[in-house]
Amino acid sequence: MSPATAPPTRDGCRVTAGSVAVAVIAVIAWEIASHLSFVIPEPLDTFLALGRDLGDPRFLAGLRETLLAALAAFVLAMLIGGPAGLGLGLSRRARVVFSPIITMLNGIPKIVLYPVLLPVFHLGYGSKIVMGLLFGLFPVLINTAAGVREIPDVYWRLARSLRATRWQTLTRILLPAIRGPLLTGVRLAVSLSLVGVVLSEFFATERGLGRIVLSAYSSGDYAGMVSTILLLIAISFALSLFLWRLERRVR
Amino acid sequence: MSSPGTGVVLDDVRVEFRSSGRDGPVVAVDGITQEIPAGGFVSVVGPSGCGKSTLLSVIAGLRAATSGSVRINGRTVTGPDRDVGVMFQEDSVLPWKNVTDNVRFPLQIARVPRAGRPRLGPGHRPGRAAARRRIAQRAQEAIDLVGLGGFERRYPAELSGGMRQRVALARTLAMRPSVLLMDEPFAALDQQTRLLLGAEVRRIWGETHQTVLFVTHDISEAILLSQQVWVMSYRPGTILDVVDVDLPADRDASVVSTPRFNALHNRIWERLRTEAMRGFAQENRFPA
Amino acid sequence: MNVRAPDTPGARRPSVSRAPRRPWSGLAGAPAAVVLMVLAGVVAEVGAAAAWWAPDVLPAPSDLLPAAARIAGSPRFWQDALRTGAELLLSCVFGVVAGLGLGVAFWKAPGAGRVFEPYLVSFYAVPLVLFYPIAIVLIGINQWSVVVLASIMTAIPMTLNTWTGLRAIPPVYLRLAASIGCSRSQTLFRVALPAAAPYVVAGLRLGVAYALIGTVAMEFTTAQAGLGYQVRYLYESFDAVGMYAYILVIVAVSVLLTAVLEIAERLLPRGRDT
Ligand SMILES: Nc1ncnc2c1ncn2[C@@H]1O[C@H](COP(=O)(O)OP(=O)(O)O)[C@@H](O)[C@H]1O
Ligand SMILES: [Mg+2]
Numbered sequence: 001m002s003p004a005t006a007p008p009t010r011d012g013c014r015v016t017a018g019s020v021a022v023a024v025i026a027v028i029a030w031e032i033a034s035h036l037s038f039v040i041p042e043p044l045d046t047f048l049a050l051g052r053d054l055g056d057p058r059f060l061a062g063l064r065e066t067l068l069a070a071l072a073a074f075v076l077a078m079l080i081g082g083p084a085g086l087g088l089g090l091s092r093r094a095r096v097v098f099s100p101i102i103t104m105l106n107g108i109p110k111i112v113l114y115p116v117l118l119p120v121f122h123l124g125y126g127s128k129i130v131m132g133l134l135f136g137l138f139p140v141l142i143n144t145a146a147g148v149r150e151i152p153d154v155y156w157r158l159a160r161s162l163r164a165t166r167w168q169t170l171t172r173i174l175l176p177a178i179r180g181p182l183l184t185g186v187r188l189a190v191s192l193s194l195v196g197v198v199l200s201e202f203f204a205t206e207r208g209l210g211r212i213v214l215s216a217y218s219s220g221d222y223a224g225m226v227s228t229i230l231l232l233i234a235i236s237f238a239l240s241l242f243l244w245r246l247e248r249r250v251r
Numbered sequence: 252m253s254s255p256g257t258g259v260v261l262d263d264v265r266v267e268f269r270s271s272g273r274d275g276p277v278v279a280v281d282g283i284t285q286e287i288p289a290g291g292f293v294s295v296v297g298p299s300g301c302g303k304s305t306l307l308s309v310i311a312g313l314r315a316a317t318s319g320s321v322r323i324n325g326r327t328v329t330g331p332d333r334d335v336g337v338m339f340q341e342d343s344v345l346p347w348k349n350v351t352d353n354v355r356f357p358l359q360i361a362r363v364p365r366a367g368r369p370r371l372g373p374g375h376r377p378g379r380a381a382a383r384r385r386i387a388q389r390a391q392e393a394i395d396l397v398g399l400g401g402f403e404r405r406y407p408a409e410l411s412g413g414m415r416q417r418v419a420l421a422r423t424l425a426m427r428p429s430v431l432l433m434d435e436p437f438a439a440l441d442q443q444t445r446l447l448l449g450a451e452v453r454r455i456w457g458e459t460h461q462t463v464l465f466v467t468h469d470i471s472e473a474i475l476l477s478q479q480v481w482v483m484s485y486r487p488g489t490i491l492d493v494v495d496v497d498l499p500a501d502r503d504a505s506v507v508s509t510p511r512f513n514a515l516h517n518r519i520w521e522r523l524r525t526e527a528m529r530g531f532a533q534e535n536r537f538p539a
Numbered sequence: 540m541n542v543r544a545p546d547t548p549g550a551r552r553p554s555v556s557r558a559p560r561r562p563w564s565g566l567a568g569a570p571a572a573v574v575l576m577v578l579a580g581v582v583a584e585v586g587a588a589a590a591w592w593a594p595d596v597l598p599a600p601s602d603l604l605p606a607a608a609r610i611a612g613s614p615r616f617w618q619d620a621l622r623t624g625a626e627l628l629l630s631c632v633f634g635v636v637a638g639l640g641l642g643v644a645f646w647k648a649p650g651a652g653r654v655f656e657p658y659l660v661s662f663y664a665v666p667l668v669l670f671y672p673i674a675i676v677l678i679g680i681n682q683w684s685v686v687v688l689a690s691i692m693t694a695i696p697m698t699l700n701t702w703t704g705l706r707a708i709p710p711v712y713l714r715l716a717a718s719i720g721c722s723r724s725q726t727l728f729r730v731a732l733p734a735a736a737p738y739v740v741a742g743l744r745l746g747v748a749y750a751l752i753g754t755v756a757m758e759f760t761t762a763q764a765g766l767g768y769q770v771r772y773l774y775e776s777f778d779a780v781g782m783y784a785y786i787l788v789i790v791a792v793s794v795l796l797t798a799v800l801e802i803a804e805r806l807l808p809r810g811r812d813t
Contacts, residue, residue, distance in 0.1 A: 018654035039676050100572035107748050107797030109755035112767060112786050115774040119596045135665070191666050198669060202760045203771070217672050225672055232669055240661035313717055337718040341711040347733050357719035360729075426719070 041223035050227035059212060066197055066209040067235075069125055073132025073193040080133070081140030081185070086174075088141070089148025106138040111199050118204065128200035128208070135196030136189035143185030147178030180251045187243035191236040198232060257289035257324050258462050259310060259430060264319035266305050279305040280316075281487035287479075289324070289429075292456055292463045294473035295481045296519060298527040302488025303466045304340060307434045310464065311337045323430055333361050336428030340435040340466075344407045344415045344422075351403045354390040354422045361426065393425035396455060413437075413444035420448075424455065430462045438468070445469075446504055449476055470519050471507060474498070482519055485526045486533065492522050595779040607784040616769075616788075623754060623765045626682050630689035630750040635743060637690065638697020642739075643727065645698070646705040659695050665749065667692050671757045680761060689753040693746035700745070704738025705731055744800040751793055766792075 027043055034040040041049070053059040088094050088102075114131055121127040155177055159169045175182075201210020209228055216225035264283040267276040279302040287293045295303050308314040310321050312331040321328040323335060344353055362382060394400060397417045407415050416436055423431065433452070437445040453476055456463055467473050473480045474496055482492040494515060498506055506512050580600045586592060587599035610616045645652025667688055678684040712734050716726040732739065758767030766789050773782035 015650070015653045018650070019657050022654060022658070037677075097571040097575075100569050101575050103801060104572065104794045104797055107751070108790050108793045109752045109759075109767070111752075111756045111759050112770050112789050114759075115770065115782060116597070116786065119593070188663065191661070191663070195666050195669060199756055199760065202672075213672055217676070222676055225676070229669055229673060233666065236666050236669075237661045240663070241657055244657070244660050308714070311718055313714055331718050331720055333720050335718075337714075339711045339714060341709060343709075343711045343715045345712065345730070345734070347736065356729075360719050360721055360725060 039222060041226055045223045046227045046230070049221075049223035050231060053212075053224060053227065062207050062209050062212050063231075065125070065207045066194075066201065066232075069128045069197045069208070070132055070194040072125070072129045073197060074136055074190055076129070076133045077136030077140050077189045077193060078186070081137045081189070082144055082182075085141040085144025085185075086148060088145040089178075095145075102138070102141065106142065110134045110196070111203070114200050114203050123204065123206055128197045128205060131200040132193040132196035136193035139188035139192060140182075140185040143181040143188075144178065147181030148174065150181070151177045180247065183243060183247040183250065187240055187247065190239045190243065194232065194236050258291060259287040259464065260322040261285045261310070262320045262322070264306065264309060264316045264321060266302070266309060266314070267317045278487035280309070281489050283319070283488075283490055285481060285490060285493070287462055287464060289462050290460045291479065292453075292465065292477045293479045293481060294465045294467055294477040295483060296467055296470055296473045296523065297483030297488065298485050298523065298531075299468055301483045301485045301526070303468075303483060304434050306483075306488065307337070307432050307464065307466055311335055311432050313337075333357075333426060334428050335430045335432060336423035336426050336461075338416075338419055338423050338431070338433040338436045340438060342412070342415055342419075342439070344418045346407045349404050349406050350394065350399060350410075350418050350421075351387075351390060353407070353418050354393055354425050355386055357422060357426050358386040358389055389427075390421075390425050393421040396424060396458075397421040397451065411444075413440050413448060416440065416448060417451075420452070420455075424459070427459075428461065431456075431464070433463065433465045435466050435468065437472075445472065450503065452476065470516055470523070473519070474512060474515050475502065475504065475506065480515075480519060482522045483526075485529050491526070492519070494519060595777075598780050598783055602780055603783050603787060606780045607787050610781065610784045611788070619764055619766050619769050620788075622682065623758065623767070626685050626689065626754045626758075626765065627750055629686045630693050630754060631747050633686070633690035634693025634746055634750060635697055638694040638742065638746060639701055639739070641694065641698040642701025642705065642742075643732075645702045646731075652702055659699055663695055663699075665692070665752065667695075668753055668756050668760075671760055675761060680763060682765075685754055685757045685762065685765075688757060689750045692749045692753040696745035696749060697739075697742045700738045700742025701735065704735030704742075707738065708734045740804050744804050747800055748797065751796060755789060 030040070031043050034042040088098060110131070113134065114127065117127040117130050121130050151174065155173055159173050164172065197208070198210040198213075201208040202214055205211050209232060213225050213228045216222070216228065261283050264280060265278070266280040267278050270277045283306065295306070297303050305314065309316045310323075310328065312328045312335065323332065326332075345356065348356065391403075394403060397420050399414070399417050399421060402410065402414065407418065410418070419436070437448050440448065449472055452463075452465075463477075465473070465476055478496055480494040480496060481490050482494065483489065484491045496515060498509075498511060498515075583597055584600050587594065587597060587602075645655070671684070671688060674684040674688050678687065708731055712730050713726065716730045721730065754765070755767035758765035759771055762768040766785060769785045770782055770789070773785060
């Protein structure tokens, strides 16, 4: 019944067209605004700045470093958050002990811990990967745990009545049953890992797009700054959108 | 028993739904011309999906008919009317209000009974406290009438399904509507609870003499409760048969073992069987 | 899996992710949390005393707490706390009002909602801080660039949750409202919003949390005042103890706020079996 499972309907196309129209209107508004204020670069100049930057090996090295760090942070978040969330969802005792502390840690503005990480993990990849991990970990962990908690009791009884092994229960019942919340966690972790890495780079780093944004800002190259930010936003936007559509399809 | 023009009068009611597919509109209800005399108790039976709820919401003024008209106590229905109480098929008790507040809710919305004098100006509200007292009193009467005394402070989550439907019934009765529309109110309950609540409705009707239209898909329930049963067909929903229930007025559940009850039951079931099968076949050919 | 009620054909299950989902309930674990925190403090103290790490990596709590107390007595601290608090408060007020309004508007005009949905979901709160450098170019390095972005960060979960909550209302509640003659505003304020309250309150909790995270993160990136700014400033002036004291204060504030919001969320929807 959900629109995502059906072939694209006329209605669905109209909604997509509307979303695209919103983007177009935003660009037009940007164009107009750029003529009103000298600090706002024109869309075209911004686009050209991106073309210029993408031909610059230093920019590409920064892009590579940021994306690699975000990828590493994301993978670590999944590897740690997934199993930890499973454990937390399955064990009542673990929940009682750890849930308040997890809730608290989740509410902390984690970026202020970056100076704490720097002396331990150093200025290179280490610190920003750990920061990205801190950003991405909690959505995976919390959503996985919540997903496990919401599995209807009858599924467990079904598993027992079928004499499913632990492994079969995990792969055939548990993981499919929590795929919705798990995907939500994945989607949030993807964009948050990237944000964690870039915020770290805003603060202090040797290489990376965050640094490039800040140096463009301080040298007054607003077209370069905006284009780099939009590149980052576009990457996070595209990944989120893809995962969100996937999420709607599986539920 | 009643003067002409009172009660509920249906005149050639037809309801279409625009369907999303290419095969034209769905005719949910068609050509219904019937009358419920004031103070009468009529049941509607029919296979599920035949348009019972649709017909009810037209009478309640919640949905406009595509053509035809409904008159209640001589007035043509154009929208919801506080003189018409509706009890819905789904659980409609509001979970954030306790029993008393649920029952008071429609009275508060209607500010019933309205203060006799006009308002003298902003800020000056004659009899506000008095109105609140009247609302409280009316709600309490309704609560007691349906046997919920002692549960006033409970929240719906603490009540069984049967008790929640009692709350819905009390909420409807508190408005003292002259017409009561009930859409499979007990369909989700177990058989025993259903029998009990059916008997309650019958008892309350005996006290209040409201005009009742009771929708059900349970033939026995229809016969047990009502004076007349309308049998509806599957899409388009038309009235196939009108069966007068000539059982004693003070009947109770033991009436089901009488030959007369069986004869009525068989007559209705014969009518319905082919419809139910037709509906089943169609539903499964066009999955919703 | 609920069977779809026969008279709600095509009823669409809300597709947004943030149902008010909490894997745990009850505050039974609070003592455990305290024990864990005390344990962490002891490890930090012992580690610093035994010189397992350099003092600028992690100062001993016995040095830190007096420093935090000293800072809490200084007017400079209160200026920064006031600045951050004001930014936070303004962002929450603007964000919550805007989010409620948008959530209701999208519910009334689902077409508009679905058009904006991909953007709301993808910019779900935190990635917006990446716009901060643009905001300081447009607005300047002052509290308003922080407030504008933090308000949007608050408004997004608020909008999505309000909208999802309103879409999840059993349709029969609205038919009930119509049948007893509720006006439009009575239907909204006395039926629809209370019915959606668990989602709205969850949105509020998320929104306030994001406002705090965003405010501090933006101050930390670039600002001239505020608690987040002080952490950066003290880092750059190599005052490890002072920096840690500020971090401690920020963590304490966020823990307090989280606890208050959690408790509020549990107390508010009274009478419900959620
Ligand atoms: N809003 C609607 N849009 C389209 N079709 C509807 C709508 N409401 C009901 N229908 C269709 O009208 C028919 C009658 O529905 P309903 O009155 O709910 O039946 P009943 O209450 O007898 O089970 C069904 O086939 C149903 O699919
Ligand atoms: Mg029905």
